[in-house]
Amino acid sequence: MTPKLVAGIEPPYYTAVFTSVRPDAPEGYAETSVRMQEIVREVPGFLGYESARTPGGIGITVAYFRDLEALDKWRLDTEHQAAKRYGREHWYDSYSVHIGKVERSYGFERE
Amino acid sequence: MTPKLVAGIEPPYYTAVFTSVRPDAPEGYAETSVRMQEIVREVPGFLGYESARTPGGIGITVAYFRDLEALDKWRLDTEHQAAKRYGREHWYDSYSVHIGKVERSYGFERE
Numbered sequence: 001m002t003p004k005l006v007a008g009i010e011p012p013y014y015t016a017v018f019t020s021v022r023p024d025a026p027e028g029y030a031e032t033s034v035r036m037q038e039i040v041r042e043v044p045g046f047l048g049y050e051s052a053r054t055p056g057g058i059g060i061t062v063a064y065f066r067d068l069e070a071l072d073k074w075r076l077d078t079e080h081q082a083a084k085r086y087g088r089e090h091w092y093d094s095y096s097v098h099i100g101k102v103e104r105s106y107g108f109e110r111e
Numbered sequence: 112m113t114p115k116l117v118a119g120i121e122p123p124y125y126t127a128v129f130t131s132v133r134p135d136a137p138e139g140y141a142e143t144s145v146r147m148q149e150i151v152r153e154v155p156g157f158l159g160y161e162s163a164r165t166p167g168g169i170g171i172t173v174a175y176f177r178d179l180e181a182l183d184k185w186r187l188d189t190e191h192q193a194a195k196r197y198g199r200e201h202w203y204d205s206y207s208v209h210i211g212k213v214e215r216s217y218g219f220e221r222e
Contacts, residue, residue, distance in 0.1 A: 002132065002204065003132050003167075003168050003169045004132075005130050005131075005132060005169065005205055005206070005207050006130075006207070007205070007207055014211075015126070015128060015209055015211050017126060017128060017173055019116050019117075019161050019163075019173065020116075021113065021114050021115075021116060050130050050169055050171060051165075051169075051171075052130075052163040052164050052165045052168060052169050052170055052171040053163050053165055054162075054163045054164055054165075055166065056114075057114050057163060058114045058116065058161055058162075058163050059163055060161060060162075060163040060171040060173060062128055062130065062171060062173075062209070064209075088219055088221075092219060092221065093113065093220070093221050094116055094118070094218065094219060094220040094221065095116070095218060095219050096116050096117070096118055096216065096217070096218040096219075097216060097217055097218065098126055098173075098175075098211075098213045098216045099213060099214070099215045099216065100125075100126045100209075100211025100212055100213040100214075101211055101212050101214070102209045102210060102211040103210070103211075103212070104210045105207065105208060105209045105210065106207075106208055107205065107206060107207040107208065108199055108203060108205060108206050108207075109204070109205040110199075110203065110204050110205065
């Protein structure tokens, strides 16, 4: 299956860029990740996400939201906050979050 | 070697998020990638970048710039533009670019 990008979102919108360093498959991570995907999809204004991880390297996830209200709803979700706290204690060596307002975007798709 | 994240940049700054679908190691890609890294490091206002690629999945690169002037200098660089054109013709099935202004960022690093 060819992976698909999130495409065709009209600006303005918001990106939450999450970059992290952690072991490749820490205990309990996969289950929590699936659960977080369930929760974020229920947030009104959530527009999609993309995720990549280089084995032995870093991981980057980009989540797209229509506005800051949607992004904050996700950021402050109780179960999400508990997962982040658990992640800091058990999984992550380091992470960064960059919240940006997108005014310009473009893309390419092979015919 | 533990991978390191770009950290400690004070907002406001800009992120260029580049997400792409392509074969894992197309011909000529690695050399061009090295050359692009050389060029972008010379752009005044370039603050660093991070890159991740899931084998068989998508790739995400995030580049950080102090302002739009720096980002546009990189975006419009002649050699960079030629590389993108070559990439569209030879490497990429699809890609997206999202240019965002970051007003809020935070991070975590294990003690």
